[in-house]
Structure formats: C-alpha cells, structure tokens
Amino acid sequence: MSKALPLLEVKNLKKYYGDSSNLFRRNPEVVKAVDGVSxxxxxxxxxxxxxxxxxxxxxxxxxILRLSSITDGEVLYxxxxxxxLSKKDMRNLRPKLQFIFQDPYSSLNPRIRIGDAIGEALxxxxxxDKSEIRERVLExxxxxxxxxxQIDRYPHEFSGGQRQRIGIARAIILNPxxxxxxxxxxxxxxxxxxxxxNLFSDLQKERDITFLFISHDLSVVEHLCSxxxxxxxxxxxxxxxxDQLYGNPLHPYTKALLSAVPVPDPTLKRERIIIKGDIPNPxxxxxxxxxxxxxxxxxxxxxxxxxxxxxxxxxxxxxxxxA
Amino acid sequence: MENPPITIxxxxxxxxxxxxxxxxxxxxxxxxxxxxLVGLGFLLFIFLFSLxxxxxSPYATxxxxxTQINLPPSSEHWLGTDKLGRDVLTRLMFxxxxxxxxxxxxxxxxxxxxxxxxxxxxxxxxxxxxxxxRIADILMTLPSLPLLFIMAAVMSEWKVPTEQRLYIVMxxxxxxxxxxxxxxxxxxxxxxxxxxxxxxxxxxxxxxHRKLLNxxxxxxxxxxxxxxxxSIGGAILSESVLSYFGLGVVPxxxxxxxxxxxxxxxxxxxxxxxxxxxxxxxxxxxxxxxxLLGDGLRDAIDxxxxxx
Numbered sequence: 030m031s032k033a034l035p036l037l038e039v040k041n042l043k044k045y046y047g048d049s050s051n052l053f054r055r056n057p058e059v060v061k062a063v064d065g066v067s068x069x070x071x072x073x074x075x076x077x078x079x080x081x082x083x084x085x086x087x088x089x090x091x092x093i094l095r096l097s098s099i100t101d102g103e104v105l106y107x108x109x110x111x112x113x114l115s116k117k118d119m120r121n122l123r124p125k126l127q128f129i130f131q132d133p134y135s136s137l138n139p140r141i142r143i144g145d146a147i148g149e150a151l152x153x154x155x156x157x158d159k160s161e162i163r164e165r166v167l168e169x170x171x172x173x174x175x176x177x178x179q180i181d182r183y184p185h186e187f188s189g190g191q192r193q194r195i196g197i198a199r200a201i202i203l204n205p206x207x208x209x210x211x212x213x214x215x216x217x218x219x220x221x222x223x224x225x226x227n228l229f230s231d232l233q234k235e236r237d238i239t240f241l242f243i244s245h246d247l248s249v250v251e252h253l254c255s256x257x258x259x260x261x262x263x264x265x266x267x268x269x270x271x272d273q274l275y276g277n278p279l280h281p282y283t284k285a286l287l288s289a290v291p292v293p294d295p296t297l298k299r300e301r302i303i304i305k306g307d308i309p310n311p312x313x314x315x316x317x318x319x320x321x322x323x324x325x326x327x328x329x330x331x332x333x334x335x336x337x338x339x340x341x342x343x344x345x346x347x348x349x350x351x352a
Numbered sequence: 353m354e355n356p357p358i359t360i361x362x363x364x365x366x367x368x369x370x371x372x373x374x375x376x377x378x379x380x381x382x383x384x385x386x387x388x389l390v391g392l393g394f395l396l397f398i399f400l401f402s403l404x405x406x407x408x409s410p411y412a413t414x415x416x417x418x419t420q421i422n423l424p425p426s427s428e429h430w431l432g433t434d435k436l437g438r439d440v441l442t443r444l445m446f447x448x449x450x451x452x453x454x455x456x457x458x459x460x461x462x463x464x465x466x467x468x469x470x471x472x473x474x475x476x477x478x479x480x481x482x483x484x485x486r487i488a489d490i491l492m493t494l495p496s497l498p499l500l501f502i503m504a505a506v507m508s509e510w511k512v513p514t515e516q517r518l519y520i521v522m523x524x525x526x527x528x529x530x531x532x533x534x535x536x537x538x539x540x541x542x543x544x545x546x547x548x549x550x551x552x553x554x555x556x557x558x559x560x561h562r563k564l565l566n567x568x569x570x571x572x573x574x575x576x577x578x579x580x581x582x583s584i585g586g587a588i589l590s591e592s593v594l595s596y597f598g599l600g601v602v603p604x605x606x607x608x609x610x611x612x613x614x615x616x617x618x619x620x621x622x623x624x625x626x627x628x629x630x631x632x633x634x635x636x637x638x639x640x641x642x643x644l645l646g647d648g649l650r651d652a653i654d655x656x657x658x659x660x
Contacts, residue, residue: 096554123557136548140570150556183374
C-alpha cells in the first residue's frame, strides 16, 4: 500500500441499544443508534459530524474512543483496532485520544481543584515529573485563556465558558493526536461560543491536532471543519469536503439543513426547504431510505429500496437515489 | 450615583474569595444551625465528662466499699452509691468511655466496610455487585436484635474475656450496621458513575484506584460523614440494649446499659432512682445530641438534600 494509513478509520460501525433478551426478559425492541457508519479522518484534518438530536452523533464519538462498547464494526487508529486492544494497551493509548464533553457543568468533578483536574492524568500516566506538573498546568491554562491564579480554584467558581476551557486544557495537556469534541459549544451562549470556537481553530493551527467535531450547528462546522459527514437516524447520508458539501449539497436532507442556517442579510431571498415532522422513532426506522418519510422528493422506490452510499464525485459520497 | 454599587460589588467579591474552599462553606452553614450547635455542645460535654472526669474523682471505678452501699446522693457521693458501695458518678464516667468507644468504634468499622463494599459494588457492578448486595440483603432480612443476642450468647459460651468483649461488641454492631450504609453508598456511586466527570476519567485513562479514591470517594464523603454520625447514636443504643440484657459489655466493666441493668429489681427501681436515672439520662442526651448534630451536618453539607 503506497497510500499512507489514515489517522482514524471507522468501518461499518454499529451500535444497537436494548438488545438484552435473556432467559427472563424478551426485549425485541432494538434501537439502532448507529447503523453501519464508515468514514476516515486524515491527520491534521477536522472532521465535522452533523445531524439532529438522536441521529447518533455522540454515540459515534464515544464509540470511537471506546467510552462505550460497539455492536459491530471496527475503529482503526493508525491501523490498530481500538475495540480489540487489551486493557493495558488501551490505557497506554488513552493520552493520545482525548474527549471534550458537551456539558461543562457536569464534566468537572466538583470536589477537585482545577489544577489537579488538569494535571492528574499526567501524573497517573507518569508522563511528567511531579515537580514540573504545575508548570505544565500553567502553560495549558495560558493557552486556553485562563489566568494562573485560577489554578487552585474549584469548578463551581467558574462560568460555563471558563469550564469548557478547563475541559479543553485537561485534554490538550496530554498532547493528544486526536480529539473528539462532542458538541463543545452547544451548552454555551453565543458570545462565548465564538471564543471557544476561536480557541479550537488556534489549537488546530498551532498544535496539529486532528479533531472529530460533533455539532448540530452548521455554521460552526463550516467555520472549523475541512470534511463533513451528515447523519440521519444513525446512517451517514452525505459525506464530503466542506466546499463540496456547502457548495454542492446533493442529498435533500443536507439541502434542507443548509437552507435552515440563518444568514445575517434580511434582503437575501433564499429557497427555504422545510422538512415536515419529527425524526422517526429509531426503534422502528422507516423501510427503504430512512429519510423518505420527510423527504420532499421521495418516490415509491425510496420507500422500498435502501439507497447505496456511493461516491458521486471524488471523495463526495451520498446515499440518495436521485443525487 | 454610580460609585456605591461598585464598592458593594467589590466588597462582596472579596468576601467570596475568603470562603472559597468547599469545607469552609460547609462550616459557615453549620455555624448557623443553632440546634446542631447545641447538640455538638452536649456531645463535647459528655466526651470531656467521660474522658477527663475520672481524673477528678476520688473514687476508683471498681472501688468496692461494703460500708457505703446503696447510699442516696450526698455531698460525698454526688449521685449516691450502688449495692457494692461504688460511686455512681465515677462509674457513669467510666461507662461513658466504654459506650462512646463502642459507638464510635462500631461506626468507624461499619463506615469502612460499608463505604468500601458499596463503592466496589457500585463501580464494578456485575458479579461483585451481586455478591456484596446479596450478602447485605441477607443481613438486612435478619432482625438485628435476635442476631446480636445469638452472637452474644456464642461469645459467652466461648468465655471471651471481659476486656475483649468490648471489641467483639463493636464488630457485631458493625456487622449489622454496614449493609444499610453499603446500599446508600452503592446507589450514590451508581448515579455518580453516569456523570460526565466520571466518564472523563475513563477518557483520560486514569487507573481504577485513582478513579475510586480521588473521584468517587470525595463525592460520597458528605454522605459518609452524615450517616456515620447518625449511626453512632444507633450503635450506642444497641450496645446499651445488649449490655442491659447482660450480653454486651459485662460487669465489672461499666457501660451505661449494664448500669441500668444493675438496677432492674423493683426495690432498686422504686427506692433507688439514683442508680438508673443518671445512665438513662446519659444515653438519652448522647443519642439526641448525635442526632441533632447529624441533622445539622446533613443540612450544612448538602443544602439541596433538605432545605426548609
């Protein structure tokens, strides 16, 4: 193989919930939270994963870092299957793969000073000598825009935006190759969101970290991500580079999502595609194309046949019969 | 007009800095609970009374004096003497040492077992959880008093020396005390482990002992302090009951329970109230102070748990 190995490769990832039939319990209702998703992330890239709530974004993020188990499929990090690693190997790999949580209020232990919270993983993994810890913590605090005197404070003394900075500091102090950021700004208000997003783009430039950025905010994703995947009910609908996706969306779902992004220009007339109804019950997904119940261009074929996820142009994939 | 608000703001900020530590805030809230402070005061008094009191007494705990039996309270014997001529006040102090030791010792043991097993069961779930919780269930279904009686009877059968019975009683009490605590801790840990900051420790790849000791334990310490404090009262009561029936701490070692037992004839009950009223009051005061203190601590540590 002449082509370099991608940093992360997700192959046919499946995660089913509720498949817990046993001797005492029949539970036929299986929720297919993630149903056969595949994508690759190259080194230095920021991959954006978008979709409505319940589309399986967070589940994918957690499965990739083995924070939750998977039903089927493979997650390859530099060619190693993360879900097959021994406990010890996984622990050694952990510092390289970090996670930033959605809710900055519950992702910090209320009884641990933030300096300890940020530095403890370095100590636990024996990466840095104890005498240097404080220095390293101060360094990442500075990068994340926090003041040195805040090192000895408890999480409850910080605002949401500051807490999210602490969560980011906790992740980057380990010098990770890859970070999954699970809706890191959705719990923050808009002015703070901008600051955190700028922090992310600084980190991209300065630290050469590869990101998987999970969001439901398309304008944030457009700002940060080079490659974007659109999820619907646990299935990838469209996957392509930012320019392909925003310039030439092929899937009707992507088109509808993009047409819903607010544009700060009241004079601009746009074609607004409105999709009706709610996301269907994932325990009983529609047959055929999962989107056909809400699709403006659905035909009989869509109700019966599952569209293939095919490459329409170079590196631009879509799962629609009409694309 | 704009200046005053600014000074107020900066002043309150300065105050905020002072009480930044979590336990500092707990202390501040606790100091506002008058009733709990009364409980703490009584408890301190009883501790000092039992610990230091005997040094000021001219009588020995086993100072048998056949010439001075069953004397009513007088200036010489403030609380009178018992049927062997021993000074009741002095015995009350020594008995206090025993009862408090048993209470605190049983609490420490049951909190240790309960916290340890509860954390392990809650964190690892699965087979460990099943084993620990089924044992706890079995111990909780057995009525504790008969169980204690049987164990105490076995102890008497084995002729355990009286000095050591004290420690065996502690162990027995903690044996019936830990299951309730383990359940509390387990349920707390089950809810904590779903919180994002515990998931974050997974993402950081921390070792299990660090997750359990640095992340879970500090979050259940408030629970342990409160239920531990409250369980001292229960342990003292149980010890008194056992000793009253002659199954716990046995004479000549004095405990509040067996002092009451020594007065269980009708004549003693009617004619010599100085034999049984003081230990009764001592038990009552101690247990009620502990409960007041425990309630106050609970409100101070976790204001959300119960706010009126």
